Amino acid sequence: MRRAAKTKGCPVCGKPVRAEQAPFCSPGCKDRDLLKWLGEGYRIPGPPADEQLLLGRVDSEEGEG
Numbered sequence: 004m005r006r007a008a009k010t011k012g013c014p015v016c017g018k019p020v021r022a023e024q025a026p027f028c029s030p031g032c033k034d035r036d037l038l039k040w041l042g043e044g045y046r047i048p049g050p051p052a053d054e055q056l057l058l059g060r061v062d063s064e065e066g067e068g
């Protein structure tokens with residue numbers, strides 16, 4: 004690691020990284036990378052759309068029953 008002048012681009016799309024979203028360029032790429040990790044861990048056989056529903060239903064589940 005001798006060269007430390009140039010900064011690496013976003014690991015998802017390769018665009019310049021923003022300090023607020025480091026090491027990504029935008030919150031969108033941050034989500035994409037996160038979903039990639041989740042996908043590798045859970046390996047859901049269905050479409051990825053299910054994951055978004057689950058994340059949003061965490062609180063509303065308590066009301067029903």
Ligand SMILES: [Zn+2]
Pocket residue numbers: 013014015016017018027028029032
């Ligand atoms: Zn990006």
